[in-house]
Amino acid sequence: GNSVTQMEGPVTLSEEAFLTINCTYTATGYPSLFWYVQYPGEGLQLLLKATKADDKGSNKGFEATYRKETTSFHLEKGSVQVSDSAVYFCALRDVTGGGNKLTFGTGTQLKVEL
Amino acid sequence: DSGVTQTPKHLITATGQRVTLRCSPRSGDLSVYWYQQSLDQGLQFLIQYYNGEERAKGNILERFSAQQFPDLHSELNLSSLELGDSALYFCASSANSNTGELFFGEGSRLTVL
Numbered sequence: 001g002n003s004v005t006q007m008e009g010p011v012t013l014s015e016e017a018f019l020t021i022n023c024t025y026t027a028t029g030y031p032s033l034f035w036y037v038q039y040p041g042e043g044l045q046l047l048l049k050a051t052k053a054d055d056k057g058s059n060k061g062f063e064a065t066y067r068k069e070t071t072s073f074h075l076e077k078g079s080v081q082v083s084d085s086a087v088y089f090c091a092l093r094d095v096t097g098g099g100n101k102l103t104f105g106t107g108t109q110l111k112v113e114l
Numbered sequence: 115d116s117g118v119t120q121t122p123k124h125l126i127t128a129t130g131q132r133v134t135l136r137c138s139p140r141s142g143d144l145s146v147y148w149y150q151q152s153l154d155q156g157l158q159f160l161i162q163y164y165n166g167e168e169r170a171k172g173n174i175l176e177r178f179s180a181q182q183f184p185d186l187h188s189e190l191n192l193s194s195l196e197l198g199d200s201a202l203y204f205c206a207s208s209a210n211s212n213t214g215e216l217f218f219g220e221g222s223r224l225t226v227l
Contacts, residue, residue, distance in 0.1 A: 032214050034214050034215075041220070042220055043116060043118070043204055043206075043218030043219050043220045043221055044157075044204070044206075044216075044218040045116070045218070046215050046216070049214065049215065089157065091214070092214075093214035097170060098169070098170070099162050099169045099170020099171075099211075100145065100162060100164075100169065100170065100208075100211045100212065100213070100214075101147065101159045101162055101170050101172060102159065102214055102216060103159070104156065104157040105156075106156045107156065107157070
């Protein structure tokens with residue numbers, strides 16, 4: 001079945017450091033891919049998405065490129081801020097059986113310190 | 115604010131009991147999803163409804179059931195509760211059934227003692 005694998009956290013960085021959170025997927029075909037973010041005490045929010053190979057999703061300084069050769073969708077940001085501290089989830093859209101669901105990775109907690 | 119409203123925010127109950135979680139989707143959204151988030155299982159998809167009809171089913175236990183009403187709000191019923199059912203239950207909605215852009219509520223935290 002479809003699955004998403006994320007690097008384990010927590011990841012602790014200093015402010016203005018470069019961020020990479022790795023995400024790889026296993027799926028039939030080329031599903032749409034997503035990064036969601038969950039701030040403390042809140043629900044998940046869509047951060048960015050890519051719907052086909054070589055697409056680059058971007059938002060709020062975060063970027064991720066859909067790489068079908070390596071089945072990856074790594075999240076990057078050039079300079080993190082304390083306000084980026086949250087849990088980040090990689091996900092793929094699964095339409096097996098006519099439904100519409102997101103299969104999520106286990107989440108990666110990011111902590112940014114001054 | 116995502117526009118998705120979940121009640122109650124917190125619920126504490128005993129094993130063997132039954133609870134109902136309620137979700138109001140964003141205005142105009144026809145599709146509702148339920149997810150369970152626990153420390154050991156992560157985010158697990160439970161069930162999806164679209165305009166009142168069940169559209170997809172995930173890892174939902176037989177003790178759990180859900181429905182979507184004509185006004186599009188949804189309820190998740192959890193019965194014969196066990197300690198392991200303690201988790202954060204999220205509802206999400208989307209405008210249609212062809213998008214991965216879901217809007218999540220803040221969740222209902224269930225504690226089973």
